[in-house]
Amino acid sequence: MRDHATEFPTRTQDETHTVGCTVNGREYEAVVDPRMTLADFLREKLRLTGTHLGCEHGVCGACTVIVDGAATRSCLMLAVQADGAQVETVEGLAEDGELSPLQCAFKRNHALQCGFCTPGFLMSVTAALREESVTTEEQAREVLSGNICRCTGYTGLVKSVLEASAGKEGNA
Amino acid sequence: MSDTLVPEGTMIGRRVERREDERLLTGHGGYLDDLDLPDALAAAFLRSPHAHAKILSFDATEALTLPGVVAVFSGADLMEIQKPLAPKVQHPQLRDYPRLPMPPQELHYVGEPLAVVVAESRYIAEDALELIEVDFEVLPAVASTAVALQENGPLAHSGDESNVAVLLTQSAGDAAKALAEAPNVLSEEFFVMRGGGHSMETRGVAARFEMATGQVTIWDTTQAPHYARQQLSVIYEMAEDDIRVIAPADVGGGFGPKAQFYGEEVVIPWVAMKLGRAVKWVEDRQENMVTSMMERSQTHRVDVGFDDNGLLLAVKDVIEHDQGAYCAGLQVPSITTSTVPGPYHVPNIEIELRACYTNMVPTSSVRGAGRPQAVFVMERMIDRIAEHLGLDPADVRRRNLIQADEFPYKVGIMFRDGSPLTYDSGDFPTLLEGTLERIGYTEARERQAKLREEGRYVGIGLSVYIEGCGLGPYEGAKIRLTNKGRILVTLAAAGQGQGYETVYAQIAADGIGLDMDYIEVKTGDTSRIPFGQGTFASRITATCGPAVMDAAKQMRERLIDTAAVLLGCDASEVDFVGDKACLGGDLEKSVSLQQLAQTANIGKHGITMPRGIKAGIETSSYFSPERAAYASGAHAALVEVDPETGEIEILKYVIGHDCGNVINPLLVDGQVLGGFAHGIGNAMYEEPVYDVEGQPQATSYLDYALVSATEVPPVELFHIQTPSPLNPLGVKGAGEGGTIPAPATIANAVEDALRPLRARVTRAPITPARIVDAIHRAESTSADQD
Ligand code: FES
Ligand code: FES
Numbered sequence: 014m015r016d017h018a019t020e021f022p023t024r025t026q027d028e029t030h031t032v033g034c035t036v037n038g039r040e041y042e043a044v045v046d047p048r049m050t051l052a053d054f055l056r057e058k059l060r061l062t063g064t065h066l067g068c069e070h071g072v073c074g075a076c077t078v079i080v081d082g083a084a085t086r087s088c089l090m091l092a093v094q095a096d097g098a099q100v101e102t103v104e105g106l107a108e109d110g111e112l113s114p115l116q117c118a119f120k121r122n123h124a125l126q127c128g129f130c131t132p133g134f135l136m137s138v139t140a141a142l143r144e145e146s147v148t149t150e151e152q153a154r155e156v157l158s159g160n161i162c163r164c165t166g167y168t169g170l171v172k173s174v175l176e177a178s179a180g181k182e183g184n185a
Numbered sequence: 186m187s188d189t190l191v192p193e194g195t196m197i198g199r200r201v202e203r204r205e206d207e208r209l210l211t212g213h214g215g216y217l218d219d220l221d222l223p224d225a226l227a228a229a230f231l232r233s234p235h236a237h238a239k240i241l242s243f244d245a246t247e248a249l250t251l252p253g254v255v256a257v258f259s260g261a262d263l264m265e266i267q268k269p270l271a272p273k274v275q276h277p278q279l280r281d282y283p284r285l286p287m288p289p290q291e292l293h294y295v296g297e298p299l300a301v302v303v304a305e306s307r308y309i310a311e312d313a314l315e316l317i318e319v320d321f322e323v324l325p326a327v328a329s330t331a332v333a334l335q336e337n338g339p340l341a342h343s344g345d346e347s348n349v350a351v352l353l354t355q356s357a358g359d360a361a362k363a364l365a366e367a368p369n370v371l372s373e374e375f376f377v378m379r380g381g382g383h384s385m386e387t388r389g390v391a392a393r394f395e396m397a398t399g400q401v402t403i404w405d406t407t408q409a410p411h412y413a414r415q416q417l418s419v420i421y422e423m424a425e426d427d428i429r430v431i432a433p434a435d436v437g438g439g440f441g442p443k444a445q446f447y448g449e450e451v452v453i454p455w456v457a458m459k460l461g462r463a464v465k466w467v468e469d470r471q472e473n474m475v476t477s478m479m480e481r482s483q484t485h486r487v488d489v490g491f492d493d494n495g496l497l498l499a500v501k502d503v504i505e506h507d508q509g510a511y512c513a514g515l516q517v518p519s520i521t522t523s524t525v526p527g528p529y530h531v532p533n534i535e536i537e538l539r540a541c542y543t544n545m546v547p548t549s550s551v552r553g554a555g556r557p558q559a560v561f562v563m564e565r566m567i568d569r570i571a572e573h574l575g576l577d578p579a580d581v582r583r584r585n586l587i588q589a590d591e592f593p594y595k596v597g598i599m600f601r602d603g604s605p606l607t608y609d610s611g612d613f614p615t616l617l618e619g620t621l622e623r624i625g626y627t628e629a630r631e632r633q634a635k636l637r638e639e640g641r642y643v644g645i646g647l648s649v650y651i652e653g654c655g656l657g658p659y660e661g662a663k664i665r666l667t668n669k670g671r672i673l674v675t676l677a678a679a680g681q682g683q684g685y686e687t688v689y690a691q692i693a694a695d696g697i698g699l700d701m702d703y704i705e706v707k708t709g710d711t712s713r714i715p716f717g718q719g720t721f722a723s724r725i726t727a728t729c730g731p732a733v734m735d736a737a738k739q740m741r742e743r744l745i746d747t748a749a750v751l752l753g754c755d756a757s758e759v760d761f762v763g764d765k766a767c768l769g770g771d772l773e774k775s776v777s778l779q780q781l782a783q784t785a786n787i788g789k790h791g792i793t794m795p796r797g798i799k800a801g802i803e804t805s806s807y808f809s810p811e812r813a814a815y816a817s818g819a820h821a822a823l824v825e826v827d828p829e830t831g832e833i834e835i836l837k838y839v840i841g842h843d844c845g846n847v848i849n850p851l852l853v854d855g856q857v858l859g860g861f862a863h864g865i866g867n868a869m870y871e872e873p874v875y876d877v878e879g880q881p882q883a884t885s886y887l888d889y890a891l892v893s894a895t896e897v898p899p900v901e902l903f904h905i906q907t908p909s910p911l912n913p914l915g916v917k918g919a920g921e922g923g924t925i926p927a928p929a930t931i932a933n934a935v936e937d938a939l940r941p942l943r944a945r946v947t948r949a950p951i952t953p954a955r956i957v958d959a960i961h962r963a964e965s966t967s968a969d970q971d
Binding site: 120125129131150159160161166168169 | 202203205206207209210211212213214216218219221308382383384385386387435436437438440469470681682683684851852854855858859860861862863885886887891892893894895897899900923
């Protein structure tokens with residue numbers, strides 16, 4: 014685990030803020046420029062590079078993380094807004110090296126190729142499945158529709174959502 | 186598709202899950218922007234806001250005073266690297282304009298880089314861009330092929346004599362004569378827009394110079410690291426061994442644009458060398474929208490002659506191709522010209538290409554690369570022939586298709602690789618029939634007739650296509666027994682999500698006869714393997730696959746021979762059990778891969794090798810195909826169109842696909858289905874619009890629509906396998922077949938749905954607004970006639 018949180022002094026801005034938040038159950042504190050996005054904070058300050066930037070204008074969903082339980086586009090949120098928040102990123106999904114049922118479903122169904130969009134999809138779907146189960150293909154496509162994947166054509170993603178959701182009900 | 190027919194013990198043909206997935210699923214991928222380059226500076230480019238302009242003055246004084254800014258270079262500050270980036274595919278008649286990395290004087294498209302800022306962070310670098318003062322003289326811009334080819338129109342490059350890049354004609358037989366004599370001739374003009382690659386990861390380059398060795402290491406999201414190194418060694422006048430280009434193990438999609446070579450790839454490493462600091466530039470999405478090469482529009486004016494049974498007699502097609510501001514290569518239009526005849530017997534062909542310069546970002550290959558346009562034209566005309574003669578469009582296809590016993594089939598014109606266009610193998614009728622059966626063609630026609638009576642507009646669209654793939658010149662592989670006793674397969678090819686680490690381990694496992702677990706695959710690093718070409722044109726499986734297989738077989742021999750010496754037996758008695766080479770399958774009489782490495786590779790300093798052992802267990806192989814292989818397929822769509830709103834609903838979609846032998850069905854399906862989504866984007870949504878001044882209008886995903894899961898319909902996919910005789914694995918390419926015929930299929934379906942209204946579909950993408958327009962136009966034409 015690399016923790017550069019305290020090693021990056023801010024260089025040029027007069028006005029800086031200290032952000033303290035919990036990411037994947039671990040507490041971090043860092044000094045940031047007020048304009049730094051949450052995505053850049055996670056990637057550059059915390060070196061959690063699993064969160065990706067595909068558009069930086071809120072459309073592709075690659076940067077999706079879960080903030081206080083809600084799927085959030087980290088390219089549209091400032092780091093300072095996450096002060097005191099509970100943040101979950103893709104790095105926190107697997108527990109003790111065990112892939113989550115959704116991650117397993119992605120692998121089984123070839124729901125990823127280049128993998129760049131994958132963390133965003135995983136986080137969006139994880140948040141959605143916590144709210145309600147998905148039983149039809151149409152619902153699955155609806156859940157996936159906030160994220161863009163250029164590689165897979167979505168077939169494997171749709172299957173994965175359905176399988177993970179069914180599995181989740183089965184475990185409950 | 187299942188792998189139940191795969192013989193036990195072989196990996197080729199098996200549905201193996203990917204090795205890449207675990208790291209990608211847990212957020213531990215290593216994409217370019219994830220690299221840990223301590224103290225790397227961030228770069229940002231200042232880009233032309235005009236489609237065509239002269240730089241009158243440049244002043245970065247204020248930018249340089251901003252704290253955190255390290256340097257600013259304009260094009261004029263870097264004259265030593267202002268050398269042309271050569272077009273990839275050339276032609277002696279091409280009038281080429283030098284494309285400079287960062288032009289110091291005249292700029293030719295919006296987004297062309299004109300200066301670079303290097304700063305402590307990207308935030309600061311972008312602040313500095315705003316402080317640079319540039320005076321421009323704005324010049325008239327060319328923003329379409331129609332304007333480019335008009336007489337006395339504006340010139341894309343000041344002082345040029347015309348905007349024509351190249352005029353070429355390909356012909357077989359005598360199309361003019363055949364058209365004059367044909368009992369039926371139909372003509373149409375089509376306009377097909379392609380759109381960009383839109384890999385979810387944008388382009389990026391990082392570089393670090395090692396003063397002590399004089400070597401520069403470059404991380405580049407390129408699809409072709411060896412190609413990039415070759416270009417750089419010429420421009421920098423540096424030995425190729427001093428330039429190491431690494432395409433990171435994880436690259437977030439390519440789709441063509443990353444196979445090209447760009448000015449930023451020249452500027453960033455150079456600046457890193459000048460400053461003696463690591464420098465990183467990652468393209469943002471807005472830059473990607475205006476500066477990554479895309480395919481754009483082609484206009485086709487086509488005439489077809491045919492007899493009363495619908496048999497093709499002649500095809501003449503005049504193509505206007507938008508080359509953009511510079512010629513990055515003639516690959517796209519030359520693929521288009523050779524794809525027009527498709528899977529059909531066309532006795533007389535004449536194809537004329539007019540490629541021209543415009544003031545828009547240069548065009549180059551995007552998944553499908555010139556083929557979707559050609560297929561659109563031919564397949565639309567086949568439907569028109571059926572309509573004209575009152576025949577079933579499936580029957581017109583049946584009558585004209587090249588039959589399964591006609592291979593190798595010579596078309597009569599040339600392919601882009603310089604060889605006579607020859608199809609190696611295929612079975613187009615089986616593809617068509619299989620597709621018709623799965624779409625339920627006969628019932629669909631009946632249903633269509635019934636629904637028409639109810640005033641509903643249901644249509645069926647068909648397409649059959651061919652795809653030249655697996656192009657030369659060559660691709661290679663190196664295999665080594667590592668000192669740890671594992672097998673390392675090194676490819677020059679760089680992947681962007683295709684699963685090379687899995688697929689090539691499968692092939693190597695079969696070649697060596699060893700479990701995949703002991704085999705590791707590394708890709709895309711010029712320091713690990715000297716020669717390579719790159720990933721493009723669905724070529725890697727058919728070129729790299731055979732190379733890996735050959736190197737793996739040699740490796741087996743080397744391992745077994747070495748083991749036989751150590752075991753004191755004959756090579757024929759040795760086989761692998763796990764990672765041990767055993768005499769007669771007996772683990773008691775065995776040597777491990779580690780022991781083989783210890784003996785033949787590590788050795789003992791100063792001690793004589795055991796007699797009979799050859800030092801250094803490493804093999805390599807390069808495979809050069811004789812010519813391109815041909816994948817093929819058929820698509821069918823059932824759609825309903827709402828004539829009020831122009832909305833298209835895809836009710837059913839079937840794909841029949843033939844890419845020869847399949848190495849991993851899971852991944853091949855993934856390629857086809859992914860390509861299909863891209864094809865749906867091309868058919869219905871994606872359009873990089875420029876206004877008449879050459880200003881791009883679609884510069885975010887709010888204006889440029891990429892399909893999401895709700896726009897892509899479910900697909901029924903089936904495969905047939907006609908092995909290619911051109912390579913020992915019998916494989917062809919699979920990366921583009923899902924994309925190529927989708928626009929044609931949807932267009933055919935929509936026009937078929939609207940046939941009672943006589944609306945004409947002549948443009949792709951087919952948007953609701955265009956459909957409503959076409960219906961109105963048809964109404965006013967028929968009103969005029971009444
Ligand atoms: S990067 Fe945040 S939505 Fe695309
Ligand atoms: S896997 Fe490449 S963008 Fe989704």
